[in-house]
Amino acid sequence: MIETVLVKGARAWRSVAGNGTSVEKFVKRRYRKAIRVEKGRLATQYSNQDSVVIQAKRNPEDKRGIYMKGGCDLPSLFLAGPMIKDVLEQGTVAIARPTVAVGTSQTSQVLQTLEGIPEEHIVETCRKLQIRPTFFKPTLFDETFEAGGMERFGDFPKSAVVLSVGSDLTRSLHRHREHGFLVDIGGWWLNQSLDKAIQDVETVKWFKKTFEPVGKMTIPEFVSNMELIVKHLRDQLGSHLIVMNTLVVEPLSPTHNFQLLNEDHVTRKRMFNIALADLSKSQGFHVIDVDRILKENGVRDQVDFAHFPVEGKMPVAKEAFRIFRELEIV
Amino acid sequence: MESIKLFLTGTDRLRDMLCSTADGGRKLSRGVRELVAEQYAGKAEVDVVFEPSVGAASLRQAIEDGSSQLSESAANLVVTSVDAEFAAGDGASADAYESDMLAVIRSIKANPGSHVIVLLASTIDPETIVSNYQREESDPTSLRVHRYDLAAMRLSFEEGISVLDVDRIIAEMGAADHVPAFLEYSEGACQAIANELVRIMDDYAFFDDRPLLPQVGREDA
Numbered sequence: 137m138i139e140t141v142l143v144k145g146a147r148a149w150r151s152v153a154g155n156g157t158s159v160e161k162f163v164k165r166r167y168r169k170a171i172r173v174e175k176g177r178l179a180t181q182y183s184n185q186d187s188v189v190i191q192a193k194r195n196p197e198d199k200r201g202i203y204m205k206g207g208c209d210l211p212s213l214f215l216a217g218p219m220i221k222d223v224l225e226q227g228t229v230a231i232a233r234p235t236v237a238v239g240t241s242q243t244s245q246v247l248q249t250l251e252g253i254p255e256e257h258i259v260e261t262c263r264k265l266q267i268r269p270t271f272f273k274p275t276l277f278d279e280t281f282e283a284g285g286m287e288r289f290g291d292f293p294k295s296a297v298v299l300s301v302g303s304d305l306t307r308s309l310h311r312h313r314e315h316g317f318l319v320d321i322g323g324w325w326l327n328q329s330l331d332k333a334i335q336d337v338e339t340v341k342w343f344k345k346t347f348e349p350v351g352k353m354t355i356p357e358f359v360s361n362m363e364l365i366v367k368h369l370r371d372q373l374g375s376h377l378i379v380m381n382t383l384v385v386e387p388l389s390p391t392h393n394f395q396l397l398n399e400d401h402v403t404r405k406r407m408f409n410i411a412l413a414d415l416s417k418s419q420g421f422h423v424i425d426v427d428r429i430l431k432e433n434g435v436r437d438q439v440d441f442a443h444f445p446v447e448g449k450m451p452v453a454k455e456a457f458r459i460f461r462e463l464e465i466v
Numbered sequence: 467m468e469s470i471k472l473f474l475t476g477t478d479r480l481r482d483m484l485c486s487t488a489d490g491g492r493k494l495s496r497g498v499r500e501l502v503a504e505q506y507a508g509k510a511e512v513d514v515v516f517e518p519s520v521g522a523a524s525l526r527q528a529i530e531d532g533s534s535q536l537s538e539s540a541a542n543l544v545v546t547s548v549d550a551e552f553a554a555g556d557g558a559s560a561d562a563y564e565s566d567m568l569a570v571i572r573s574i575k576a577n578p579g580s581h582v583i584v585l586l587a588s589t590i591d592p593e594t595i596v597s598n599y600q601r602e603e604s605d606p607t608s609l610r611v612h613r614y615d616l617a618a619m620r621l622s623f624e625e626g627i628s629v630l631d632v633d634r635i636i637a638e639m640g641a642a643d644h645v646p647a648f649l650e651y652s653e654g655a656c657q658a659i660a661n662e663l664v665r666i667m668d669d670y671a672f673f674d675d676r677p678l679l680p681q682v683g684r685e686d687a
Contacts, residue, residue: 383637384589384612384633385631385633385634385637385638386634387634387637387638388638389631389634390665392583392628392629392630392631392666392669393622393626393627393628393629393669393679393681394619394622394623394629395622395623395625395626395681395682395683395684397623399620399623402619402623403616403619403620406612406615406616406619407616409612410609410612410613410616413599413609413612414599416598416599416600417599417600417602418600419600420598420600421598422597422598423596423597423598423599424597425595425596425597425608427589428589428590428595428608430637431588431589431590431633431636431637431640431641432590432640432641432642433640433642434637434638434639434640434641434642434643435637435638436638436639455597458597459597462597
């Protein structure tokens with residue numbers, strides 16, 4: 137109800153004042169920071185758009201953290217918060233994702249942060265594409281993290297890191313012609329009003345001159361990148377790694393004959409899921425089998441592989457919760 | 467009236483998915499034959515032949531040694547299913563399946579006008595939930611189905627055959643309600659699969675005056 141009123145109010149405001157005004161940005165920042173509090177018998181849950189913190193009455197100093205980096209499928213895991221609240225007898229658990237993760241989650245981008253890109257190489261790119269310099273910092277490999285908007289709980293260890301294959305599956309990167317670093321232009325488009333982005337023709341021209349497309353990731357690149365990420369997370373942090381796979385079928389697709397189609401496009405999701413299972417076998421990490429969960433639940437109403445209907449989110453969260461319990465994180 | 471010879475080869479599960487009880491299935495009151503009779507009355511009728519087989523390797527062998535009726539059947543449409551691989555003990559690897567099916571498909575396509583449709587399988591195994599594959603001695607059933615389904619899709623690219631995406635159909639309906647056991651589908655799911663086969667046949671123009679859509683594949687393209 138409140139969401140509906142807010143959406144209608146925002147539309148009315150934009151029709152008068154235009155998109156992306158400073159007033160709108162201010163309201164958005166305040167809304168994102170708003171913290172909802174739900175008290176339970178054992179623990180209290182604090183949540184905002186990017187984080188959930190569950191604090192038990194007993195021994196709150198014992199902290200465990202679940203850090204997520206990936207695409208639009210990851211926030212389903214926030215629904216594990218109430219499940220944790222009901223069983224958490226002691227300590228504090230945080231589930232969090234970076235405030236803006238779109239366009240920074242492909243494994244090639246994550247790995248390039250370990251190489252240490254000189255600040256002077258990225259200044260112009262950050263300014264022109266409105267990318268934060270922290271996008272090029274190896275934050276995934278930091279030992280601790282803060283729950284965004286709830287810094288008062290302090291730092292949390294990365295007991296588990298949750299990734300999803302979605303970014304490697306779908307995103308197309310561009311490489312800086314001179315300095316070699318990678319960016320995901322999709323992030324720039326998605327993080328602002330499209331009207332504004334399209335008007336900025338000069339930036340588009342600059343981008344075309346400065347960057348070259350590298351296309352989508354291949355399966356061997358994905359496997360190699362994941363092996364390196366697993367090694368770093370284990371060696372540096374001792375974290376558990378959990379990776380979400382993806383729905384492989386195309387709901388309501390009438391296609392039955394692929395002889396005139398692009399093979400990679402049609403089979404890519406299934407190939408990534410198989411590669412992920414093989415990686416789990418060789419590397420020993422856990423997989424949240426989103427493909428199985430969504431198929432069991434029914435996917436007729438699903439618009440795409442990464443945006444689940446509400447009925448699909450809860451079973452995904454339940455499976456994540458089961459794995460968190462198995463790993464004794466909660 | 468057009469008479470279409472539909473040759474099914476696989477396990478009893480294939481017959482359950484496509485045939486009425488009158489034609490040897492165990493679940494459907496209206497199989498593909500009855501559906502075509504209803505929807506295309508006076509235009510086409512389907513004659514169903516079923517031959518048991520347990521996987522692509524045995525089917526290839528049967529075709530090569532002449533023990534399969536397939537060679538003499540002059541079938542318009544040959545339908546098989548990846549789930550038959552699970553009837554052959556440990557089953558073949560996906561690569562071996564692809565290689566055997568390639569030989570089977572080329573043998574069938576050697577008869578002008580013969581078309582091939584392979585049913586994919588649902589990856590859902592209600593008894594097996596895997597979250598860490600390192601604990602599994604061998605590929606779990608679900609992963610094996612993924613590999614077979616992918617191999618069948620590759621054959622569609624290369625040989626121009628059609629795949630009937632059972633995995634998608636079951637997923638749309640919700641496998642929790644329609645897969646009581648691994649590779650066992652509910653009556654409703656089997657009906658949806660039979661309906662889908664009729665739709666695909668219609669796409670190929672089996673029921674009207676257009677020339678049949680050829681299964682060319684890449685090598686001949």
